[in-house]
Amino acid sequence: MITAMNKEIIPDNWYNVVPDLPEPLAPPRDSKSDISSINLLNKILPKEVLKQEFTFKRYEKIPDEVMEAYEQIGRPTPLIRAKNLEKKLGYSGKIYYKYEGATATGSHKINTAIPQAYYAMKEGVKGVTTETGAGQWGSATALAASLYGLPSQIFMVKISFEQKPLRKTVMNLYNGNVVASPSTLTAYGRKILKEHPDTPGTLGIGISEAVEYALDNDYRYMVASVMNVSLTHQSVIGQETKKQLELIGEHADVLIGCVGGGSNFGGFTFPFIPDGDDTEIIATTANEVPKFSKGDYKYDLMDSAGILPQVRMYSLGADFVPPTIYAGGLRYHGASPSLSLLINKGRIKSDEVTEEEVKEALRTFANTQGIIAAPESGHAIASAIKYVKAHINEKKTIVVNVSGHGYLDLSIFGEKK
Amino acid sequence: MKNLIPYFTLGYPDNETLSHFLDLIPVDKINYIEFGFPSNDPRYDGPVIRKTHNVGNINFSDDFYKKYFDYFHKNHVKMYSLSYYSDIKARFDDFIDYLQKRNFSGIIIPDLIIDYYSEGKEIINKLNDRGFEYIPFFSPSTPDSIIKNVSSMTKSWIYYGLQPSTGIDIPYELDYTTERINELLPGREITYGFGIKTDDDIRNLMKNGGSGVAIGTYLIKMTEAGDENGFIDYINKMRGVLDE
Numbered sequence: 184m185i186t187a188m189n190k191e192i193i194p195d196n197w198y199n200v201v202p203d204l205p206e207p208l209a210p211p212r213d214s215k216s217d218i219s220s221i222n223l224l225n226k227i228l229p230k231e232v233l234k235q236e237f238t239f240k241r242y243e244k245i246p247d248e249v250m251e252a253y254e255q256i257g258r259p260t261p262l263i264r265a266k267n268l269e270k271k272l273g274y275s276g277k278i279y280y281k282y283e284g285a286t287a288t289g290s291h292k293i294n295t296a297i298p299q300a301y302y303a304m305k306e307g308v309k310g311v312t313t314e315t316g317a318g319q320w321g322s323a324t325a326l327a328a329s330l331y332g333l334p335s336q337i338f339m340v341k342i343s344f345e346q347k348p349l350r351k352t353v354m355n356l357y358n359g360n361v362v363a364s365p366s367t368l369t370a371y372g373r374k375i376l377k378e379h380p381d382t383p384g385t386l387g388i389g390i391s392e393a394v395e396y397a398l399d400n401d402y403r404y405m406v407a408s409v410m411n412v413s414l415t416h417q418s419v420i421g422q423e424t425k426k427q428l429e430l431i432g433e434h435a436d437v438l439i440g441c442v443g444g445g446s447n448f449g450g451f452t453f454p455f456i457p458d459g460d461d462t463e464i465i466a467t468t469a470n471e472v473p474k475f476s477k478g479d480y481k482y483d484l485m486d487s488a489g490i491l492p493q494v495r496m497y498s499l500g501a502d503f504v505p506p507t508i509y510a511g512g513l514r515y516h517g518a519s520p521s522l523s524l525l526i527n528k529g530r531i532k533s534d535e536v537t538e539e540e541v542k543e544a545l546r547t548f549a550n551t552q553g554i555i556a557a558p559e560s561g562h563a564i565a566s567a568i569k570y571v572k573a574h575i576n577e578k579k580t581i582v583v584n585v586s587g588h589g590y591l592d593l594s595i596f597g598e599k600k
Numbered sequence: 601m602k603n604l605i606p607y608f609t610l611g612y613p614d615n616e617t618l619s620h621f622l623d624l625i626p627v628d629k630i631n632y633i634e635f636g637f638p639s640n641d642p643r644y645d646g647p648v649i650r651k652t653h654n655v656g657n658i659n660f661s662d663d664f665y666k667k668y669f670d671y672f673h674k675n676h677v678k679m680y681s682l683s684y685y686s687d688i689k690a691r692f693d694d695f696i697d698y699l700q701k702r703n704f705s706g707i708i709i710p711d712l713i714i715d716y717y718s719e720g721k722e723i724i725n726k727l728n729d730r731g732f733e734y735i736p737f738f739s740p741s742t743p744d745s746i747i748k749n750v751s752s753m754t755k756s757w758i759y760y761g762l763q764p765s766t767g768i769d770i771p772y773e774l775d776y777t778t779e780r781i782n783e784l785l786p787g788r789e790i791t792y793g794f795g796i797k798t799d800d801d802i803r804n805l806m807k808n809g810g811s812g813v814a815i816g817t818y819l820i821k822m823t824e825a826g827d828e829n830g831f832i833d834y835i836n837k838m839r840g841v842l843d844e
């Protein structure tokens with residue numbers, strides 16, 4: 184059941200959770216003693232993006248041009264009741280999913296790529312650059328840049344670059360330039376290649392390369408996740424969900440999403456934070472990247488080269504090289520400061536799921552609902568299935584964010600079980 | 601009189617130079633002064649002021665500055681200490697005793713509600729009981745509810761840092777900033793700090809109901825450069841702008 188699909192569902196404003204947090208967010212800190220990495224952001228980010236990063240404004244008006252672009256790439260996305268899944272699990276409650284896979288690039292990433300590329304274009308910069316893990320963010324960046332006539336340079340984590348050649352084709356179709364990271368395009372990439380020629384790459388290395396590339400070429404860096412501004416832009420997901428639930432007279436008892444850097448999760452759940460505590464919120468990570476259970480809540484680097492400021496977050500350490508898991512988008516060592524604070528204060532709970540649970544959940548979801556979800560999103564689905572099994576006789580309404588589709592990740596099902 | 605609050609880190613660039621600049625201050629042009637007690641970890645300061653703490657830590661001596669504390673006190677300039685809780689928590693009561701003995705009026709603690717939120721209430725109550733002003737320090741990332749709660753526990757003026765840390769320059773909407781804080785704290789004295797340099801900065805803040813400004817990085821750079829005339833002119837000029 185597609186509950187609502189009209190323009191009025193898209194919110195007029197982005198929502199920023201910072202003024203509604205239960206405690207002050209620790210400010211970013213310089214990573215080096217002699218220079219200000221915070222001031223450096225002036226050279227890396229479009230001015231408007233930087234302003235939104237540090238704003239305490241609860242609502243920021245979505246520019247008309249961005250609104251138009253949101254409609255063009257398929258917003259609002261559907262909120263669908265997963266009746267077949269409910270039946271299969273024998274659940275007495277209801278399960279809904281918000282489907283970000285229905286956007287043009289196939290994931291939520293386009294929600295923040297569009298405004299960032301738009302502001303970059305308005306400021307007349309030469310081009311944009313970024314890192315990408317599984318390729319979803321790179322695809323969104325390439326398309327958004329192309330829509331605004333900007334070239335894009337994308338650093339794709341080497342292991343994903345090798346495992347997902349079709350992603351490169353997609354980014355090239357969107358006019359993006361893609362290299363495997365670490366690359367020879369930057370000093371930092373060359374250094375890593377010399378010291379660790381066999382490294383699979385990490386998002387931290389990719390960020391470092393993109394930031395260096397932006398500084399050297401008068402490009403602007405596109406923020407995939409972690410930083411507040413990307414979560415703010417993603418709030419279209421949660422605000423649409425709220426409105427869609429309202430239209431069908433439902434109340435969300437439980438919200439579940441997956442966490443890489445926290446952008447789809449924050450965007451999906453934070454708009455519910457001001458409503459009080461009666462919605463349970465669960466953030467799911469990969470078992471292999473257990474940032475909330477094994478990471479420390481501390482100041483840490485966002486990028487491994489330490490060009491960007493440090494932020495206080497749950498982190499496994501910027502040097503953490505995660506196993507080369509099937510869900511590239513979840514390999515990041517930390518999580519957004521606002522999300523980390525809400526987890527630390529107990530407002531948001533965390534969960535971890537294993538690769539086996541995720542594959543099983545993706546299969547179940549495919550053969551009940553027909554949706555082939557991204558491996559990252561599979562974590563949210565697996566977590567929801569766990570939740571349902573643990574509360575099988577309760578009549579709760581669970582809403583899961585399915586952050587993307589998995590058509591370019593099918594190789595994880597290579598061998599039939 | 602609107603507040604003009606010069607900020608200095610004690611012991612920077614060195615004791616002699618700083619004392620020389622303190623002598624130059626026209627005391628009738630300022631009503632408050634803020635002294636940074638050198639911190640081992642000035643975590644929420646930008647590079648310029650961070651450096652002043654590192655140097656100040658080596659140079660600071662109470663013997664040296666005692667006469668200046670007396671001097672400002674006699675001239676009716678209220679003194680406020682800027683101290684990080686991480687530095688003073690182990691000897692908190694002794695440190696407040698010391699500040700009171702030196703005739704300080706109050707204290708600004710930038711890391712208290714960020715890093716020690718759970719202890720904040722008790723510390724503020726303790727300072728209230730001792731009749732020592734706790735100056736709430738807020739920044740753009742302080743949530744609305746915290747601004748209201750912490751302010752309601754105190755009666756003094758508020759220190760609002762316009763930037764996420766000292767000496768940095770992130771674009772922001774000035775009108776929106778002042779509107780928000782005025783709405784959250786109607787009628788309260790708000791003094792703005794961080795990144796204020798020009799007379800236009802000050803004019804805009806005052807036009808929007810500000811009760812004063814604190815100036816740090818900019819003055820510190822003048823003491824570093826030994827720019828005595830620039831220093832006096834600047835203070836006189838800013839006083840003029842505040843009095844407009």
Ligand SMILES: Cc1ncc(COP(=O)(O)O)c(C=O)c1O
Nearest residue numbers: 319408443444445446447512587
């Ligand atoms: C489909 C999908 N979901 C989730 C994520 C995780 O990122 P975030 O936590 O920022 O949403 C990614 C990242 O690449 C992704 O591609």
